[in-house]
Amino acid sequence: MNDALVQVREVHKVYHRGSERIDVLDGLSLEVPEGEFLALMGPSGSGKTTLLNLIGGLDTPSAGEIVVGRSSLGTLSSASLASWRAGHVGFIFQFYNLLPVLSAEANVELPLLLTRLGRSDRRQRVATALEIVGLSDRAKHYPRQLSGGQEQRVGIARALVTDPTLLLCDEPTGDLDRVSAEEILDLLEELSREHGKTIIMVTHDPAAAARASRVLHLDKGRLSRESGT
Amino acid sequence: MKFLPLILRSLLRKKTRTVFTILSIFVAFILFGYLAAIDSAFGLGVDLVGEDRLILQHKVSLVQLLPESYLRRLEAVDGIIFVTHCTWFGGVYRDPKNYFPQLVVQPERYFKMYPEFLLPEEQLSAWLEDRTGAVVGRATAQRYGFKIGDRVPIQGTFWRLADGGSTWEFTIRGIYDGAEDGTDTTQFVFRYDYFDETRVASAKGLVGWYMLRIRDPERAPEIAAKVDAMFANSFYETKTTTEKAFLRGFANQIGNIGAILTAVLAAVFFTILLVSGNTMAQSVRERSSEFAVLKTLGFSDGLVLLLVLGESFALSVFAGLAGLATAWYLISLGDPTGGVLPIFYFPPEKLVTGLSFIILLALLSGLFPAIQAMRLRIADALRRS
Numbered sequence: 001m002n003d004a005l006v007q008v009r010e011v012h013k014v015y016h017r018g019s020e021r022i023d024v025l026d027g028l029s030l031e032v033p034e035g036e037f038l039a040l041m042g043p044s045g046s047g048k049t050t051l052l053n054l055i056g057g058l059d060t061p062s063a064g065e066i067v068v069g070r071s072s073l074g075t076l077s078s079a080s081l082a083s084w085r086a087g088h089v090g091f092i093f094q095f096y097n098l099l100p101v102l103s104a105e106a107n108v109e110l111p112l113l114l115t116r117l118g119r120s121d122r123r124q125r126v127a128t129a130l131e132i133v134g135l136s137d138r139a140k141h142y143p144r145q146l147s148g149g150q151e152q153r154v155g156i157a158r159a160l161v162t163d164p165t166l167l168l169c170d171e172p173t174g175d176l177d178r179v180s181a182e183e184i185l186d187l188l189e190e191l192s193r194e195h196g197k198t199i200i201m202v203t204h205d206p207a208a209a210a211r212a213s214r215v216l217h218l219d220k221g222r223l224s225r226e227s228g229t
Numbered sequence: 230m231k232f233l234p235l236i237l238r239s240l241l242r243k244k245t246r247t248v249f250t251i252l253s254i255f256v257a258f259i260l261f262g263y264l265a266a267i268d269s270a271f272g273l274g275v276d277l278v279g280e281d282r283l284i285l286q287h288k289v290s291l292v293q294l295l296p297e298s299y300l301r302r303l304e305a306v307d308g309i310i311f312v313t314h315c316t317w318f319g320g321v322y323r324d325p326k327n328y329f330p331q332l333v334v335q336p337e338r339y340f341k342m343y344p345e346f347l348l349p350e351e352q353l354s355a356w357l358e359d360r361t362g363a364v365v366g367r368a369t370a371q372r373y374g375f376k377i378g379d380r381v382p383i384q385g386t387f388w389r390l391a392d393g394g395s396t397w398e399f400t401i402r403g404i405y406d407g408a409e410d411g412t413d414t415t416q417f418v419f420r421y422d423y424f425d426e427t428r429v430a431s432a433k434g435l436v437g438w439y440m441l442r443i444r445d446p447e448r449a450p451e452i453a454a455k456v457d458a459m460f461a462n463s464f465y466e467t468k469t470t471t472e473k474a475f476l477r478g479f480a481n482q483i484g485n486i487g488a489i490l491t492a493v494l495a496a497v498f499f500t501i502l503l504v505s506g507n508t509m510a511q512s513v514r515e516r517s518s519e520f521a522v523l524k525t526l527g528f529s530d531g532l533v534l535l536l537v538l539g540e541s542f543a544l545s546v547f548a549g550l551a552g553l554a555t556a557w558y559l560i561s562l563g564d565p566t567g568g569v570l571p572i573f574y575f576p577p578e579k580l581v582t583g584l585s586f587i588i589l590l591a592l593l594s595g596l597f598p599a600i601q602a603m604r605l606r607i608a609d610a611l612r613r614s
Contacts, residue, residue, distance in 0.1 A: 017271060017363075049612075050608075051334055053607075053608045056525070056606050058524075058607040058611070059526060059606075059607070059608040060544055071582070075329075078529070078530055079529045079531070080528070082524065082527050082528065082529040082530070083527060083529070084527075085525065085526070085527045086526065086527020086528075087527070091525050091526070093522075093611075097518065097519075097522045097611075099238075099519055099522070101238040101241065101242050102235070106234070106238075108237075110523070111527060113231050113232060113235070113528045114526075114527050114528065119231070158526070197416075
């Protein structure tokens with residue numbers, strides 16, 4: 001019995017640009033135990049984000065299998081995959097990807113609109129998520145009224161609000177200044193340590209990667225080496 | 230309902246564009262309302278006339294007169310239960326531009342033939358007491374300020390008095406209302422007995438046309454053929470049609486207004502469809518990364534499709550209903566031409582057509598962008614953003 005939360009088995013991802021074949025992932029295998037904070041590093045084009053998208057069910061592998069928890073993602077229909085993402089995965093993006101027309105609390109509430117929770121329960125969960133990221137006092141603010149660091153905190157609150165097992169972060173500090181980046185990394189560490197979240201973070205930044213419990217390096221679609229921290 | 234704030238917020242993303250689109254749809258539906266009212270006005274209330282009434286006129290044209298003696302013969306025809314006649318007077322009230330239809334009628338029979346003209350019993354009695362009395366419809370009474378007891382001089386244009394004069398004087402004895410919105414209340418009717426007694430001798434005993442009420446509307450063609458055969462080969466041959474066909478023919482003399490208005494409306498709605506469709510398409514294109522984020526969060530393809538369609542419906546329904554309501558209000562203020570369109574109202578069935586247009590507009594303008602958003606591939610859209 002394998003107790004890894006994420007199992008990536010012999011995954012290939014091939015893109016075609018005209019007649020050119022691009023092997024982004026080349027038979028990659030990987031296991032991520034529950035509760036681990038894993039950093040994925042590698043040069044641009046090494047397949048980090050593609051791997052993250054595949055684990056999050058945003059894209060499908062050309063070959064191989066990805067199992068997250070008890071779900072083999074390849075067997076799920078598009079609708080089931082959407083529903084699975086809503087319940088099990090939180091996404092954190094480099095550029096926050098908040099909806100500019102919604103306030104911070106309305107952005108955080110978005111994933112909860114897919115649940116059966118009533119309005120007051122949703123509001124309570126939103127308040128809790130914003131409290132965890134330290135932004136209770138900015139709930140009514142719109143993204144344009146927030147700093148980059150604050151926007152990313154809203155993004156994290158949105159990822160957390162459904163209490164997913166797995167957090168997938170694509171360069172979460174890539175667009176932030178050093179101080180804000182440190183604060184976001186502190187927050188991710190806390191989520192891993194105190195809330196038991198499994199985190200997979202793609203980063204170029206060695207300082208960010210150093211916060212993870214394990215660092216994997218990708219090169220040309222393969223795992224090249226592993227380093228502990 | 231929980232997605233409504235998201236839909237409305239998304240619409241307000243580009244406020245100026247949304248406002249201009251709303252205004253375009255709003256104005257289009259006001260125009261729709263007005264054109265529907267004008268179409269009805271030119272239809273002369275054809276849709277409201279009784280199915281059981283036939284019109285019998287001279288075979289050559291409506292201008293040719295018929296003998297008054299036909300009345301008794303027509304009453305004797307099997308299937309005809311009631312007959313009266315009418316004559317076009319075509320006079321002028323003070324100024325030729327003051328047009329309203331003046332008809333010479335048999336008082337009791339006329340109002341019995343047209344129960345949709347509502348005349349109080351005591352006013353009918355007062356009219357029967359006064360041979361020079363006249364009854365006027367509410368629309369014309371309001372337009373010229375006629376009140377009961379007023380003396381109204383009408384200048385005869387082709388009907389002369391026996392003494393050679395041309396001014397006919399009448400006393401208003403009643404004002405009738407219409408049973409429905411589209412009922413004609415512009416007529417000015419006065420008594421045949423007075424008219425026949427005072428007009429030039431050469432035309433005495435002649436009337437304009439006959440109205441026949443039949444027991445069974447299904448038998449209309451058969452009865453029409455029968456009465457026309459009855460007067461065939463006489464000096465006064467006849468042509469009998471249903472009142473609906475008669476009025477439609479009369480309206481068609483002006484031109485096929487319905488076809489012209491339909492063409493104008495089609496052009497307007499095609500333009501609005503382009504405006505609204507372009508707004509939706511642009512809006513979806515600009516937000517492809519936002520839709521990708523929603524899908525990442527777990528919004529299914531179907532839900533994203535519904536959200537975009539929801540925006541399209543919100544836009545069209547809000548602007549369309551506002552336009553229809555405004556048109557309804559403006560039309561209820563009355564004929565904007567001051568009398569050229571006496572039957573001017575918003576036909577209820579056109580309201581249903583308007584609502585169908587709103588739904589159709591929402592669907593057609595939103596469907597293509599909605600399908601685009603639905604088919605959006607998350608990874609591609611996120612990579613592009």
